[in-house]
Amino acid sequence: MIRKLCFAIVAVTVLATAMWAETADEIIAKNIQARGGADKLASVQTVKATATMAMGPGMEAPVVLIQKRGSMARLEFTIQGLTAVQAYDGKSAWEVMPFMGKKDPELMAADEAKDIEEMADIGGPLFEYKSKGHQVELLGKDKVEGTDVYKLKLTLKNGDVETVYIDADSYLEIKKETKRTVRGTEQDIEESVGDYKEVGGIIFPFAMESGIKGSQQKEKLTITKIELNLPAEDSIFKMPAAAPAPAPAKPDTPKS
Numbered sequence: 001m002i003r004k005l006c007f008a009i010v011a012v013t014v015l016a017t018a019m020w021a022e023t024a025d026e027i028i029a030k031n032i033q034a035r036g037g038a039d040k041l042a043s044v045q046t047v048k049a050t051a052t053m054a055m056g057p058g059m060e061a062p063v064v065l066i067q068k069r070g071s072m073a074r075l076e077f078t079i080q081g082l083t084a085v086q087a088y089d090g091k092s093a094w095e096v097m098p099f100m101g102k103k104d105p106e107l108m109a110a111d112e113a114k115d116i117e118e119m120a121d122i123g124g125p126l127f128e129y130k131s132k133g134h135q136v137e138l139l140g141k142d143k144v145e146g147t148d149v150y151k152l153k154l155t156l157k158n159g160d161v162e163t164v165y166i167d168a169d170s171y172l173e174i175k176k177e178t179k180r181t182v183r184g185t186e187q188d189i190e191e192s193v194g195d196y197k198e199v200g201g202i203i204f205p206f207a208m209e210s211g212i213k214g215s216q217q218k219e220k221l222t223i224t225k226i227e228l229n230l231p232a233e234d235s236i237f238k239m240p241a242a243a244p245a246p247a248p249a250k251p252d253t254p255k256s
Contacts, residue, residue, distance in 0.1 A: 024138035027150050028126050030171040036202035041123045044202065045069050048227045053077060054220040063221065065119065072237040073120035087237050088113070088120045094239035105239045111181055114160065125154060126164070126173075133157035141168065144175050172196055172203065177213065188213035200228045 032038050051063040063077045074087040082098040086108070093113030096105050108116070118125065125134055139151040148168040155161050165175040178189045195207035204226050211218035 024136050024152060027138065027152065027166055027171065028129070028136065031166055031173065032127060034171040034203065036198075038127070040201050041127055044122060044200075045229050046232045047122060048230050048232075049204075049223050050225040050227075051221050051223040054222070056217070066232055066236070067120060067122045068232050068234070068237065069122050070234075071117075071120040072232075072234065073116055074237050075116060075119065086116045087239070088116045089234070089237040089239070090120070092239060093117060107239070109183075111183065114158065114180060118156075125156060125162070126152075129154070139163070147174065149174065170196075173205075199226045202228070 032041065035041065045068065047065075047067045049063075049065045051065070053061045053063045055061065059079075061077045061079050063075070065076075066074045071090040072088060074085065076083055076085050078084075079099055084098060085096040085105075087094055093108040093116050094105050095108050096102065121127075121132070125132065126136070129136055134157055135155040137153040137155075139153050142149050142151045142165065144165050149165040150168055152164040152166065153161065154164050161179050163177040164173055166172070167174050173193055175193070176191045178191070180187050180189060189210060190213045191208060191210040193205040193208050195205060196203050197206050198204075204223070206223040206226075208221040208223075209218050210221075
């Protein structure tokens with residue numbers, strides 16, 4: 001009797017797990033379809049987004065993000081006439097931060113490089129997530145500001161954990177929370193997305209807001225234009241060599 005009961009409990013647990021996993025995959029499939037479909041997403045080779053980032057009262061920065069299939073991304077933003085660059089070529093992440101006194105390109109620390117590496121995933125982490133080494137678990141249903149959502153736990157290949165909130169009606173993502181360790185400190189980052197528009201048969205969010213969870217300080221990104229499949233050379237994603245140091249001045253030759 002005890003053996004039969006134990007077997008029944010195990011069977012129910014296994015069945016419930018399978019049902020949750022299947023449901024998670026169904027939600028992801030509907031999310032992909034709502035965004036334009038797997039074939040459309042797979043056909044995109046490059047994405048160029050032109051945007052404005054608001055970082056505080058009266059402080060805005062023009063932003064250009066270029067993504068290329070093959071896990072490449074290049075982000076440029078200009079503040080007070082100085083243009084910063086962060087890029088990933090599929091292997092290495094690097095940056096140029098002139099307003100921090102760094103005019104030469106430098107490799108980014110592994111924990112600081114995660115944002116640009118994730119940007120390089122042109123279809124997003126849910127698209128073909130299994131082949132990327134990610135794992136997804138359905139946590140159930142919830143509400144975000146009165147909207148019914150599905151709550152997915154996404155464990156990335158690098159170990160970072162994201163909670164993704166999918167609108168139960170549109171099946172589009174409306175919010176994401178990420179636990180990330182930066183310089184030895186764990187941070188809870190939340191991002192809201194919306195204002196979806198169609199470009200080339202694919203649905204993109206044109207408004208994003210992100211920041212530390214619970215903080216009133218948020219970065220707001222407003223996209224003004226998205227262009228698909230423009231030419232983009234691999235070289236723009238690779239770290240350039242540092243500028244050579246100026247040659248020492250030659251001493252004056254004494255006149256005879």
